Amino acid sequence: MDKMVNPRRSRSKSSGPAAGRPTREEAETAVRTLIRWAGDDPDREGLLATPARVVRAYEEWFAGYQDNPRDYLKRTFEETGGYDEVVVLRDIRFESHCEHHMAPIIGRVHIGYLPQNHVVGISKLARLVEVYARRLQIQEKMTAEIATTLDEILKPHGVAVVTEATHQCMTTRGVHKSGVTMVTSRMLGVFRDHAETRQEFLSAIGMRGAGAVSNGSA
Ligand SMILES: [Zn+2]
Numbered sequence: 001m002d003k004m005v006n007p008r009r010s011r012s013k014s015s016g017p018a019a020g021r022p023t024r025e026e027a028e029t030a031v032r033t034l035i036r037w038a039g040d041d042p043d044r045e046g047l048l049a050t051p052a053r054v055v056r057a058y059e060e061w062f063a064g065y066q067d068n069p070r071d072y073l074k075r076t077f078e079e080t081g082g083y084d085e086v087v088v089l090r091d092i093r094f095e096s097h098c099e100h101h102m103a104p105i106i107g108r109v110h111i112g113y114l115p116q117n118h119v120v121g122i123s124k125l126a127r128l129v130e131v132y133a134r135r136l137q138i139q140e141k142m143t144a145e146i147a148t149t150l151d152e153i154l155k156p157h158g159v160a161v162v163t164e165a166t167h168q169c170m171t172t173r174g175v176h177k178s179g180v181t182m183v184t185s186r187m188l189g190v191f192r193d194h195a196e197t198r199q200e201f202l203s204a205i206g207m208r209g210a211g212a213v214s215n216g217s218a
Helices: 026-038 050-061 068-077 122-133 140-155 195-203
Strands: 002-004 085-098 104-113 158-167 183-191
Touching: 026 050, 026 085, 026 183, 050 068, 050 085, 068 122, 068 140, 085 122, 085 140, 085 158, 104 122, 104 195, 140 183, 158 195
Parallel strands: 002 183
Antiparallel strands: 085 104, 104 158, 158 183
């Protein structure tokens, strides 16, 4: 069962690291508090090293705050050399965390764009996804951020981004709905304005006839 969702325009600008970042020691103390809140004893042997491990895991999961994708995209785009067809990169796997529960969001992003003057390497598109995924997110916002950043830097004729993901805050708690995939999309330029171009992209990512995918014009 798939749930189609209209991406909403995000209200807040993406922001860098919060001012006055706590020390590693403070972060580890916070993890100890959560362990006690869960009902366990942070001083028992099996848990002694856990706060340090959790804080290191956070450094990895939330590394996206240290990175500005606009900078490296600007440095790395190349001339199209006359290429004027749609470029599609599909099935870019990502792991993120929802900003409501800090629970994992796991899924795939598909990106398409119709270049005007510039193209960008595959690894750079994958890194673009990774930077936004490695922040606290909502799927709708992440989808829009990826599309908007590509649009602003490459200035193509259009950008299409579709994200499919499962949210562990839905599968492991609350409503406990397993097997539910949320699909969000953001279509800009020709992908928004021309049904044929949009369909070409949706077919390329295996969503043939997926006319029900919203075009993100919210
Ligand atoms: Zn959540």
